[in-house]
Amino acid sequence: MRDTAARRAGLLWLLRPKLRTKINRARTAEGRVFKALMLGFVLLFFWGLIFAVIFRMLIYFRGTQGIGDILAAKLLGMAFLTFLMILVLSNVITALSTFFLSEDMELVVAAPVEPESVYGARLAETAVDSSWMVALLAIPLLIAYGVVYTADLSYYALAAATLVPFLVIPAVLGSLITLVLVNVFPARRTRDLLALVGLFAAAGVVALFRFVRPERLMRPDEFRNLVDFVAVLRTPSSVWLPSEWATDALMSQLSGSFQWFPFAFLWTTAATCVVLGAWMHRRYFEAGFTRAQEGAQRAAGKRRSNLLDKVLAGATPSTRGLVSKEVRVFFRDTTQWSQLILLGVLVAVYVYNITVLPLFTGEQLSFLLINVVSFLNLGLAGFVVAAIAARFVFPAMSIEGRMMWLLRSSPLDVSRLFWSKYWIGTAPLLLVALPLIVITNIVLQASPFILALTTVTMIGITFALTALALGFGALYPNYETENVAEIPTSFGGLLFMMAAVTYLAGVIVLEAWPVYLFLSSRVQEGQAEVGMTPLVLGVSGAALLTLLAIFVPLRLGIAKVRSVDF
Amino acid sequence: MTEAPTADASVLAPRNGKGASGLAKSPMISLRGAKKHYGRFEAVKGIDLDVHRGEIFGFLGPNGAGKTTTIRMVAGVLQPTGGQVLVGGDDLEKAPESAKSRIGYIPDRPYLYEKLSGGEFLRFVAGLWGKEGEAVEARADRLLELFQLSQWKDELIESYSHGMRQKILISSALIHQPELIVVDEPLVGLDPRSARLLKDLFKTFVKNGGTVFLTTHTLEVAEALCDRIAIINKGEIMALGTMEELRAQADAGGAHLEEIFLKLTGGEAMADVVAGLREAIE
Numbered sequence: 001m002r003d004t005a006a007r008r009a010g011l012l013w014l015l016r017p018k019l020r021t022k023i024n025r026a027r028t029a030e031g032r033v034f035k036a037l038m039l040g041f042v043l044l045f046f047w048g049l050i051f052a053v054i055f056r057m058l059i060y061f062r063g064t065q066g067i068g069d070i071l072a073a074k075l076l077g078m079a080f081l082t083f084l085m086i087l088v089l090s091n092v093i094t095a096l097s098t099f100f101l102s103e104d105m106e107l108v109v110a111a112p113v114e115p116e117s118v119y120g121a122r123l124a125e126t127a128v129d130s131s132w133m134v135a136l137l138a139i140p141l142l143i144a145y146g147v148v149y150t151a152d153l154s155y156y157a158l159a160a161a162t163l164v165p166f167l168v169i170p171a172v173l174g175s176l177i178t179l180v181l182v183n184v185f186p187a188r189r190t191r192d193l194l195a196l197v198g199l200f201a202a203a204g205v206v207a208l209f210r211f212v213r214p215e216r217l218m219r220p221d222e223f224r225n226l227v228d229f230v231a232v233l234r235t236p237s238s239v240w241l242p243s244e245w246a247t248d249a250l251m252s253q254l255s256g257s258f259q260w261f262p263f264a265f266l267w268t269t270a271a272t273c274v275v276l277g278a279w280m281h282r283r284y285f286e287a288g289f290t291r292a293q294e295g296a297q298r299a300a301g302k303r304r305s306n307l308l309d310k311v312l313a314g315a316t317p318s319t320r321g322l323v324s325k326e327v328r329v330f331f332r333d334t335t336q337w338s339q340l341i342l343l344g345v346l347v348a349v350y351v352y353n354i355t356v357l358p359l360f361t362g363e364q365l366s367f368l369l370i371n372v373v374s375f376l377n378l379g380l381a382g383f384v385v386a387a388i389a390a391r392f393v394f395p396a397m398s399i400e401g402r403m404m405w406l407l408r409s410s411p412l413d414v415s416r417l418f419w420s421k422y423w424i425g426t427a428p429l430l431l432v433a434l435p436l437i438v439i440t441n442i443v444l445q446a447s448p449f450i451l452a453l454t455t456v457t458m459i460g461i462t463f464a465l466t467a468l469a470l471g472f473g474a475l476y477p478n479y480e481t482e483n484v485a486e487i488p489t490s491f492g493g494l495l496f497m498m499a500a501v502t503y504l505a506g507v508i509v510l511e512a513w514p515v516y517l518f519l520s521s522r523v524q525e526g527q528a529e530v531g532m533t534p535l536v537l538g539v540s541g542a543a544l545l546t547l548l549a550i551f552v553p554l555r556l557g558i559a560k561v562r563s564v565d566f
Numbered sequence: 567m568t569e570a571p572t573a574d575a576s577v578l579a580p581r582n583g584k585g586a587s588g589l590a591k592s593p594m595i596s597l598r599g600a601k602k603h604y605g606r607f608e609a610v611k612g613i614d615l616d617v618h619r620g621e622i623f624g625f626l627g628p629n630g631a632g633k634t635t636t637i638r639m640v641a642g643v644l645q646p647t648g649g650q651v652l653v654g655g656d657d658l659e660k661a662p663e664s665a666k667s668r669i670g671y672i673p674d675r676p677y678l679y680e681k682l683s684g685g686e687f688l689r690f691v692a693g694l695w696g697k698e699g700e701a702v703e704a705r706a707d708r709l710l711e712l713f714q715l716s717q718w719k720d721e722l723i724e725s726y727s728h729g730m731r732q733k734i735l736i737s738s739a740l741i742h743q744p745e746l747i748v749v750d751e752p753l754v755g756l757d758p759r760s761a762r763l764l765k766d767l768f769k770t771f772v773k774n775g776g777t778v779f780l781t782t783h784t785l786e787v788a789e790a791l792c793d794r795i796a797i798i799n800k801g802e803i804m805a806l807g808t809m810e811e812l813r814a815q816a817d818a819g820g821a822h823l824e825e826i827f828l829k830l831t832g833g834e835a836m837a838d839v840v841a842g843l844r845e846a847i848e
Contacts, residue, residue: 321693325682332681332722402677406738408643409671409748410694411663565604565644 014108014121035491042494047140054144062148072145073251079141080243082205083134084170089201090130091174092181093194097483098126099175099285100182100292101191109289119281123274127171138163142250149254158253162263165270166246172273176280182288192334199338203345242266318412322420336484343388347436350384354440368519374446375515378454379508381436382461385429386469386500393425393469394496395487397561401479404566415558418470422554425466433462449518457511457542464549465500471553472496474560503549510541577708578767580776581668581743592655594619594668594746594777595640599649601801602635609635611801612649617794619745622768622778624792626785626823628831632801633781634674634750640779641671641748654745667695670739674750676731680724684715684734687723688741695742702741709737712767713760728755736764747771749780753787765791789823797830804830 026032054075061071099105099122108118142159145151181190245262252259308327312320330336357373400407400417407417437458441451476492487493514535595617602610610632617623627633638644639651642658642665651658656665679687688706692698710716713733723731732755739747747768753761768778768791782788788795789809796806805815805826813819816826 317693317696317698320698321690325679325686325690328686329679329681403679405638405641405643405671405673405677406691406694409641409666409669410691411666411696412694413663563645 010114011117011120011124014113014117015124017104018125038494039491043136047136050137051140051144054141055148058144058148069251069255072148073247076141076145076251077243077247079138080166080246081241083138083166084241084243085201085205087131087134087167087170088174088177089198091126091171092177093174093198094130095122095126095171095175095178096182096191096194098122098129099178100289105289115282115285116278119278119285123171123175123277126175127167130171130174131167135163135167145250145254151254155250155253158258158263159250162246162249162266165266166242168270169242169266169273172270172277176277179280179284179288182292183284195335195338199341203342242269245269318410318416319420322412322417323424326421326424339391343432346384347432350381350436351439351443355443357444367522370444371446371450371515371519374441374444374450374454375512376508377440377444378437378457378461378511379504381433381440381458382465382504382507383501384436385433385462386465386497386504388432389425389429389465389469389500390488390493390496391485393421393429393466394473394493395478395484396421396425396470397474397557398477398479398481398487399484401477401566404479408566414561418474418554418558418561422466422470425470426463429462429466430459433458447522450515453511453515453539457507460543460546461504461507464503464546467550468499468503468553469496471557472499474557475553477564479566499553503545506545507542510545511538514538577705577712578740578771578776579743579774580745580771592619593617593652594654595623595779596652597636597640597649598652600636600639600646600651601648602632602639602644603647608801610639610646613798613801613803615796615803615806617777617779619777620772620775621793622772622780622791624788624795625779625781625798626783626788626795626827627781627798631798631831633798636798637748637750637779637781638673641669641673642666643671643673667742668745670742670744670747672735672739672747672749672752674754676728676735676755678723678731678734681722683720683722684710684726684737685719687734688738691738692741697742705741705743706737709740712763713737729757729760732756733760736767744776746777746779749778751782752780753782753784785823785827795823797827799831 029035057075058072061068061075064071142156142163146155146159149155178190178194181193185193245266248259248262249266252262308324309320312323315323354377397418408414434455437454438451441454446454472492472495473487476490476495478487478490478492481487488496514537517534593616595615597613597615599612599614600610601608601612613636625633625636635644639646639658640653642653642662645659653665654668656668658665679690682690685706688709689698689702692702692706707716707719710719713736715730715733715737718726718730723734726734736752739749752764752768756764765787768780772778772793780788780792794806794808795812797804797812805812807815809823812823812826813821816829821829
């Protein structure tokens with residue numbers, strides 16, 4: 001009887017709890033039809049967007065005689081290479097949780113199950129968790145190639161068959177890297193290390209990709225001559241990488257002369273990787289898992305910050321306690337503070353993008369263009385602030401879920417907790433938002449009126465976006481998760497971003513009128529006067545919208561937290 | 567032989583000690599028809615209960631009886647679906663700040679801020695109750711010393727063992743000098759030395775004018791420690807009183823709490839379960 005049970009607990013059996021959890025969660029989730037519709041709508045929108053961009057590029061490439069196919073292959077290769085890098089990185093980080101830190105692993109390790117079954121189940125989980133977003137991105141990309149090259153069904157079947165080993169290889173490599181790291185460092189230290197390495201790598205990829213200015217690919221005239229251009233394109237960038245094999249297999253099929261070799265190479269490499277991974281797992285997993293349990297190292301909390309104490313001198317003890325707790329917890333968690341690196345790179349890339357805009361022609365049209373861009377910059381900078389708020393402010397209430405026993409049993413009112421969180425979120429966001437708008441508009445040489453208007457508006461926008469993030473985070477919380485990074489990717493996070501974009505659009509539309517009148521009066525000197533009425537009306541409207549965006553989500557959020565049973 | 571630990575009386579004195587309160591004769595906890603529903607499930611079905619000042623009150627019941635739900639309502643963590651919960655005469659719904667300022671709550675699962683040190687956590691909790699300064703520092707030091715955590719004061723909680731977390735949790739409930747300690751399964755995770763210390767601590771706290779409201783599955787502890795006991799089953803109080811009164815209510819003269827408990831909570835059916843279990847094993 002015992003043997004039967006052991007045989008039965010194979011790979012699929014081990015995957016069952018996770019599958020059932022997902023099914024049960026989907027079945028019992030509140031408002032699941034609405035959520036499914038919203039997610040479906042957003043997915044279709046992004047698919048449509050990606051498809052349209054790729055489709056247009058491919059049509060343009062096909063029109064470039066001689067090098068059109070090379071350009072198309074190059075683009076596909078770049079996309080696959082980017083996917084590969086993202087996948088390896090993401091698999092390394094996910095594997096640490098699925099193989100070593102997840103709470104159910106102790107039960108699995110204690111059960112009489114073959115190591116290969118454990119490996120297979122955890123590898124599948126790692127691959128799915130790390131790859132679903134890349135797979136979703138790849139779908140419109142590959143369809144666009146099929147449509148432009150008028151491919152038949154065999155191309156789509158081949159694309160699906162290519163994607164499978166392409167996703168498996170980085171999953172195996174990622175888990176192997178994690179296995180090695182865990183055997184060298186304790187798991188919790190490894191997590192910190194990976195967070196840092198991952199962030200630096202991501203920041204590096206973003207910076208490199210941006211500073212290389214890939215848009216030049218669309219402007220071959222910038223290259224000294226066509227020969228140089230094609231020579232750069234023809235250089236095989238990565239013959240040893242699965243991204244190249246996937247590109248070769250698909251492009252050969254699209255051009256009508258399918259090559260078996262790269263396709264077969266992709267599959268055999270994936271199979272070899274899995275076998276090698278299973279062998280390594282059998283050999284080194286137990287030692288690594290044991291080391292992963294040895295997390296309890298004595299780690300001293302640093303001395304109290306005098307600066308923080310001085311800044312908070314006038315606050316009540318509870319507010320002071322809450323703020324200094326937030327600051328300490330954030331800066332002691334590598335997975336949290338390391339995100340600031342990526343943030344820094346994003347801001348640098350943003351400012352760089354503005355500086356390379358080809359606006360300065362010296363004509364009068366340019367004045368109009370510069371000021372229009374400076375004004376619209378408000379929307380873009382607002383979007384960046386919204387994304388940062390989604391990452392740092394949206395999870396603020398969720399991360400208190402496990403500590404609600406303390407916060408709720410204390411005399412601290414929920415609204416004070418909310419307001420403390422609000423100011424803790426607003427202050428650093430202002431430090432990002434203001435330089436973002438002021439520096440870029442000074443670089444753009446915007447007029448003092450536009451500079452003043454956008455700066456004041458940006459302050460309002462930051463206050464509103466923080467409130468929206470905090471409010472939506474409380475309305476759609478995830479009190480159970482230990483992984484803060486997954487909180488903003490939830491349905492509530494999506495709704496927050498939609499609300500943020502709607503709010504930003506509202507503010508811009510309301511202020512566009514006075515800005516339009518101002519710019520017209522400057523362009524057609526003396527013909528139009530800038531009256532105060534449109535300015536007052538527009539700015540008052542935006543201010544009213546901002547006040548609503550601050551107080552409504554905060555009030556709803558406070559009411560929601562008060563009503564939740566913890 | 568190591569000497570048994572003793573609780574330091576000064577650190578365990580509640581804010582309003584013996585005779586200090588004008589409301590001394592009113593109960594510390596009053597539940598008036600308190601009920602709690604989770605969807606259609608009735609976890610607590612409108613119970614009435616008074617816990618007097620200066621007593622250790624035990625709240626017992628089988629798994630899923632409604633103990634933790636009741637204790638969390640008393641601690642102000644859960645809002646009752648109906649009825650009233652009064653702490654020191656203040657309604658938890660109408661005057662939550664005043665009612666909660668009297669309570670020190672110790673939950674059964676020690677979730678803490680992993681990235682704070684023990685000392686910082688105690689300071690943070692004191693701040694939530696509006697206290698800070700030298701008095702808090704001195705009190706934190708004395709509590710940490712009492713639980714032998716002094717040398718861990720500046721270490722992050724993430725490196726603490728389960729028992730150490732439980733001790734820091736107990737210290738945090740005492741840091742602001744509560745009048746009432748509400749505690750869910752107090753002895754879980756504690757070594758025998760600390761368990762003994764905690765029992766002494768409760769007795770000293772109560773002797774100094776404090777009140778303890780606890781749930782436990784360890785019936786020997788309840789029998790030895792509690793002045794009065796209530797037994798809850800399926801969301802309703804089945805029996806309430808001193809050990810003598812419980813024996814009378816259960817018609818079980820001379821019986822221990824275990825027999826009374828099983829009798830009142832339908833545990834006599836256990837005999838069938840044990841027989842079935844034995845059969846399955848054989």
